[in-house]
Amino acid sequence: MRLTPDAWIFWEHGFFKLNATLVFTWALMAVMVLGAALITRRLVTGHQRSRWQNLLEMVVTTIVGQIKDVGLKEPRRYLGFLGTLFLFIGAATLATVIPGYEPPTASLSTTVALALCVLVAVPLFGISGQGLAGYLASYMRPTPIMLPFNLISEMSRTLALAVRLFGNMMSGAMIIAILLSITPLVFPIVMTALGLLTGMVQAYIFTILAAVYIAAATRNGEAAPGP
Amino acid sequence: MLIDWFTVGAQVVNFLILVWLMKRFLYQPVLSAIAAREQNISDELADAARTKAQAHQQQDAFEKKNQAFDEQRAALLSKAIDEANAERSRLLVEARKNAAQASSDQAKALIDETQRLHDDLVRLTQEQVYDISRRVLADLASVSLEQRACEVFIQRLRSLDDRAREALSTALKVASPQAPALLRSAFELPVAQQNAIQTAIDECFGQTIALEFQILPELVSGVALSVNGLKVAWSIADYLEAISTTLQARLSKTEPV
Numbered sequence: 001m002r003l004t005p006d007a008w009i010f011w012e013h014g015f016f017k018l019n020a021t022l023v024f025t026w027a028l029m030a031v032m033v034l035g036a037a038l039i040t041r042r043l044v045t046g047h048q049r050s051r052w053q054n055l056l057e058m059v060v061t062t063i064v065g066q067i068k069d070v071g072l073k074e075p076r077r078y079l080g081f082l083g084t085l086f087l088f089i090g091a092a093t094l095a096t097v098i099p100g101y102e103p104p105t106a107s108l109s110t111t112v113a114l115a116l117c118v119l120v121a122v123p124l125f126g127i128s129g130q131g132l133a134g135y136l137a138s139y140m141r142p143t144p145i146m147l148p149f150n151l152i153s154e155m156s157r158t159l160a161l162a163v164r165l166f167g168n169m170m171s172g173a174m175i176i177a178i179l180l181s182i183t184p185l186v187f188p189i190v191m192t193a194l195g196l197l198t199g200m201v202q203a204y205i206f207t208i209l210a211a212v213y214i215a216a217a218t219r220n221g222e223a224a225p226g227p
Numbered sequence: 228m229l230i231d232w233f234t235v236g237a238q239v240v241n242f243l244i245l246v247w248l249m250k251r252f253l254y255q256p257v258l259s260a261i262a263a264r265e266q267n268i269s270d271e272l273a274d275a276a277r278t279k280a281q282a283h284q285q286q287d288a289f290e291k292k293n294q295a296f297d298e299q300r301a302a303l304l305s306k307a308i309d310e311a312n313a314e315r316s317r318l319l320v321e322a323r324k325n326a327a328q329a330s331s332d333q334a335k336a337l338i339d340e341t342q343r344l345h346d347d348l349v350r351l352t353q354e355q356v357y358d359i360s361r362r363v364l365a366d367l368a369s370v371s372l373e374q375r376a377c378e379v380f381i382q383r384l385r386s387l388d389d390r391a392r393e394a395l396s397t398a399l400k401v402a403s404p405q406a407p408a409l410l411r412s413a414f415e416l417p418v419a420q421q422n423a424i425q426t427a428i429d430e431c432f433g434q435t436i437a438l439e440f441q442i443l444p445e446l447v448s449g450v451a452l453s454v455n456g457l458k459v460a461w462s463i464a465d466y467l468e469a470i471s472t473t474l475q476a477r478l479s480k481t482e483p484v
Contacts, residue, residue, distance in 0.1 A: 006231045021234050025241050033248045040256035045263035053260070060257045076258065080250040088245060104238070108229040113238035166229075 004170065005102040006109050021107040028091050028104065059087075063207075070211040071219070078214060081121055085114065086207040089165070093199025096173070097192060103199070106169040108162065115162035118210045119154065126217030135217065157213070161206060168202045345475070352470060376412075377420040380450040380461045381427040387459065396432045398455040407437035408454035413444055413462070424450070 002008055008020035039052045049057075063083045067075035092103040104110045126135040139150040172195035179187045360372055387395065402408040410424060421440055428436050443451075449462015 004229055006229070006234055015233055017231070017233060019231070019234060022237055022241070025238060029241060029245050029248070032245070033252055036249065036253035040252055040260075043256055043260040045260055045267055047264075053257075056253065056257050057261060060254060061261065076254075079254050079258075080246050083254060084242070084246045084249045087249065088242065107231075107234065107238075109231045109234035110238045112230055113235045114242060116235070117239060117242055 002102075003174075004107045004109075005104065006107045008102065020102055021104045021110055024092075024095075024102060025104040025110070028088065028095060032087065032091055066208070067211055070208065071215045072211060073219075078125065078211065081117075082207050082211050082214075085118075085210060086203050089114075089203035089206055090200055093169070093196060093203060096176075096195055096199065102173060103169050105165055105199075105202075106173045108166045108170075111162040111166040111169075114165070114206070115158045118161060118213065119158040121210070122154075122213045122217045125214045129218030138217065157209075161209060165202050165206055168198055172198055348474065356466070373412075373414050373416070374420060376449055376461065377416065377424060380452075380459075381424060383461050384427055384431055384452070384459055387431075391459075392431070395454070395457050395459060398457045399428075399432055399436050400434070402437050402454055404437045407439040408452060409441055410438050411441045411443040411451045411453065413442070413449060415442055416440060416450075428452070 005020035005024065009017050010020070010023065011018040036056070039050075039056055042050070043053055044050075060079070060083070063086060064075045064079060067078055067082055072078055089105055092105045095101050096103055105114075123135060126138070129135075130138075140147050172191070176188050176191050176195060179191055357372070399408055408428075416424070425436075425438055428438065449460060449465075451458060451460030451462065453460075
């Protein structure tokens with residue numbers, strides 16, 4: 001039994017290797033991009049539109065609404081990053097219903113990569129939002145003594161993001177694998193359904209937490225009116 | 228080790244590529260479509276609001292026109308009523324005038340008819356009296372009515388009182404063959420009677436009087452001497468005058484009011 005799809009290696013040459021994480025990631029990317037391209041190729045602006053267009057519009061507007069609810073003033077600016085986070089993690093979870101599929105998010109490498117993206121994106125959005133000085137000053141609020149704690153907080157929350165998602169996804173896949181070996185008929189289906197729910201919740205949590213971090217970085221001055 | 232750093236790097240690149248691709252193929256087209264539809268809806272709403280405002284304006288204008296039309300109609304109706312009343316009054320006055328004229332004409336026609344009837348009655352009575360008198364005289368005395376009328380005239384002439392005689396004498400003095408005194412009778416007097424009358428007049432006034440004999444049927448049966456506005460006469464007309472007065476009184480009593 002593999003603990004992570006990273007261990008499922010198709011090809012390897014020195015540092016480079018082609019493992020199941022990358023392959024399933026590309027497959028997901030292909031399906032998502034091709035599906036979106038196919039649907040958005042025939043978008044209409046009238047009152048009568050296809051159910052697929054309705055679905056995409058519903059998904060996009062819901063994500064925009066969630067980002068706005070978090071407190072980000074210009075949700076469309078963050079839609080590309082946060083929306084893709086949610087859709088990728090959600091799609092990776094939904095695909096677990098396909099036999100033989102292993103979600104890339106069950107790989108700690110993937111979750112670390114996503115957490116690193118968040119780690120980098122937060123200061124970038126923060127700096128573009130309130131300037132370099134303003135963003136750096138936010139680490140010394142309320143007092144400069146808090147600087148190391150803030151830095152530790154950055155690191156620990158990034159690690160928490162990565163491990164939380166990995167743990168949930170990996171455990172779900174592991175439970176299903178174990179149950180398949182014990183009771184191959186009913187329980188795996190129930191646990192797969194539970195895994196779908198858990199995965200969607202994790203996608204939501206990951207995205208919302210990233211949005212909260214970005215919101216905290218972009219409006220740090222506004223959020224700290226004084227002692 | 229659970230973390231493969233090559234995979235981490237590859238996944239970061241994959242994720243960034245996916246972000247770009249999703250922006251390119253999902254978010255932008257969908258958001259553009261939504262924005263376009265919202266713009267369409269906004270345009271339609273604005274158009275509807277504009278159309279509504281226009282409709283309100285047209286409604287206001289129509290209501291104003293309606294009001295003006297009602298006022299104009301009321302004014303025209305009032306004017307027509309006034310004109311009709313004036314015409315009615317004029318026609319009533321004219322009708323009353325015509326009725327009064329007709330009534331007057333009717334009354335006049337009635338009076339004329341009464342007069343004509345009266346005249347006819349008088350003439351008929353005269354003729355009857357004359358005829359009866361003539362027959363009576365002829366049967367009783369073998370004397371013609373004309374002869375007796377001349378005798379009565381001569382007798383009346385001779386029995387004139389002095390004042391009348393004087394006045395008549397004065398008037399007869401101016402009579403001449405050019406302007407003779409007129410002696411009128413209803414019938415043509417025979418020569419003997421003409422002579423008798425001439426003689427009687429000459430004797431009464433002591434002079435020869437120029438006479439001109441004329442026939443006047445209206446006298447019915449009688450003789451009248453007239454000169455210079457004075458007159459001496461005898462005729463059945465005098466009796467008939469009394470009958471006429473009596474009949475007139477009787478007729479006026481029987482006329483409808």
